[in-house]
Amino acid sequence: MLKSWSELPEQMRNDEVKKYYKILSKKKSALRIKRIADVFLAFIFMILLSPVMIFIACWIKIDSKGPVFYRQERITSYGKPYRIFKFRTMVTGADKKGPLVTEKSDSRITKVGQKLRKLRLDELPQLFNILTGDMTFVGTRPEVKKYVDCYTDEMQATLLLPAGITSNTSIEYKDEDEIIDAYRAKGITDVDEIYLNYILPEKMKYNLKYIETFGFFSDMKIMLRTAMAVIK
Helix, strand or coil: CCCCHHHCCHHHCCHHHHHHHHHHHCCHHHHHHHHHHHHHHHHHHHHHHHHHHHHHHHHHHHHCCCCCEEEEEEECHHHCEEEEEEECCECCCHHHCCCCCCCCCCCCECHHHHHHHHCCHHHCCHHHHHHCCCEEEECCCCECHHHHCCCCCCHHHHHHCCEEEECHHHHHCCCHHHHHHHHHHCCCCCHHHHHHHHHHHHHHHHHHHHHHHCCHHHHHHHHHHHHHHHHC
């Protein structure tokens, strides 16, 4: 639930965040409904998709050495760190072998991982994160602390809500690796520089717009858009 203004972390108590905080403070009932819907849907999906998740787990183990799940520290509401659940799509120790964002032809991605990423099936274990309250179905995609530390005052507003599995940002930037390749073709070789200076600011425009238009039915619309994007 939305904390009182005085309970927010110091870096979030700025004028840029305040205007978004005021919007959400008028939608407390919608926030409660959102949480109830999250728990209900996550529980149902976990039951229905359990055979699929078991199959994927076996597929990953057969394809490459390493754990089934990928656990990485991400940042959710109010700057709280948590460990995200995802099916492993990269070789073990990939974080130490390259940047935190991936490119289209990233050699660290496994054969099974390429298929899982294309269909977004690597995101399924995040249903566990929803049940624990660290994530929600629709919200700002969770970032690693390295990138959150670079947020502007206005970007801090995205931490008023839990991290989300999907969002309009996720849909618009579903081919983020191709965008990175396009910048590299222009001579900008540092992937972190590309993400922080060119991609993240644009993604944040969608994230901040989501806070302004947040509501139960808008969340349902985004979930339907996500399903259609995966099918296409």
